[in-house]
Amino acid sequence: MAQLRVTSKALPEHNRQHNRSLLLQTLFHDGPMSRADLARESGLTRVSVSDLVNELASEGLISELGTRTGAHVGKPAQLIGLNENAYHVVSLDLSADDRFVGAIVGLGGEIVHRAEVPLENAKGDDAVSKAVGLARDLVKRSTVRLLGIGVGTPGIVDQDGVVLSAPNLDWTGLDLAEVFRTEFGVPVHVGNDANAAALAIHTFHDPGQSFMLVAIEHGVGAGLIIGGVLVEGEHSTAGEIGHLVVDESGERCVCGRDGCLEQAIAVPHLRARLRAAGDAQREKVLADAGHSLGLALAPIIAALGLDDVVLAGPRDLVEGTFLDAALDTVRSRTLSAVGDGARMTIADDSHDLVLLGTAVFVLAAELGVS
Structure with a gap:
């Protein structure tokens, strides 16, 4: 769980990264808003918000959406929002007994493309090859920058993405994250499939x-x-x-x-x-x-x-x-x-939960959004 006791000092770069994530998280959950709205919602100063918005816009993560419509006093506010097409995430769900399922997922959680491969009782290295092959097909189909790859697998998975034990796939001590990083050269985040599903519920359904x-x-x-x-x-x-x-x-x-x-x-x-x-x-x-x-x-x-x-x-x-x-x-x-x-x-959407949750693995690790 979250650290309960402070054990090290906060550095300036930590604060900036935290505030970047705070703005992205606010736009992710609350939708487009003006810079003034964003300052009120986040608690940051308008100067800090403006500086961070310019930085995030230069990276393509947020974009200007035009002026707010409706009757308002004064100059119409310029709305900004999360650019959901800035990156794609490749998500894999390895939890089914007969197939591996994968998807290309946008930053807002929309599934852009879905694919699957039959498992055909594959275990061990054969199962790894099927998972990598599925990811390779999805990476080729992505039309924008790739933020990372998220993998949800049955079994016990440590925080480094090592599958300590997955009896149904005959995996023991398998560094699955490293396998994918070596193959694709992008950030890879591997976790337990049930944890992924829980994160999907937490992020997209707010229970x-x-x-x-x-x-x-x-x-x-x-x-x-x-x-x-x-x-x-x-x-x-x-x-x-x-x-x-x-x-x-x-x-x-x-x-x-x-x-x-x-x-x-x-x-x-x-x-x-x-x-x-x-x-x-x-x-x-x-x-x-x-x-x-x-x-x-x-x-x-x-x-x-x-x-x-x-x-x-x-x-x-x-x-x-x-x-x-x-x-x-x-x-x-x-x-x-x-x-x-x-x-x-x-x-409601049990068949998509692991796919969406593995996308959250990546969003949380790379952007601080969940």
Whole structure:
């Protein structure tokens, strides 16, 4: 999380970079405004705003949009706004079990172009080659400067972009960020796919300062935003809920344990059980899966005092019976002061969240915008 104790002095260049990011962040979220408006919103002096606006304009990051329309006293104000076409970001989502998905994303979060490659059970170096090939195609298609490449991958990923462990892709200690930097020579930011999805919700949907995003796909993971800050944990393992044991008599997991949450609710396993059960038992299978998720989430929600949980996954699985069972289980296993305030919703654009979140990886690191 954010540093709580000041351990070094702030240098002038740090202040300038902070103020640049503050202006870009304000325009990103609040839209075009005049220099005077920007000074009021940011708290900076008009002189500082004018100086920074000129600098950002010279870099092409913001542009003049003409005068404000409508009835106003005095000279019409000149509006400035974020130039969403100044750069592109190449975003990769490696979370699905059957394909890798990529996109070219503009600075405002719009998806300019989308592409995918079938995974075809590729693992190890073969999976890396598919990811690099997908990125190469997208880089060629970008028509403006590239701000960087963002990659969302399942597994445990440290702050340097090293995939410490991703069993489903057979990656261990893989410096994925360095692989992409060597290939493309641009800034590369790699993170966990669930963390990316949580950042997408935080940046583009504004759900509040604290929530948990549970991503249900090939695996299961969670992204935690607490007080407006992404929580990654001491060893980059925050949100690794997929291998919490929820049923000791359950099926054997790839991690070697029996009855992990991933075995209970990950899309391939859940769909297989639904096929085997038939229509008559569909609701029971979904209720059991939702109950398993509730078992895993109840202590987390109680420990953190969370109200909001967002589920990202196929709507035909997580909507209705599954969600209701998960929420009922949380409420039955926590104090009323905790459980009664708990809310669970489903993300509207689950299929794009990781792509948008990996774009935020780049925007936050390179421009200070999230």
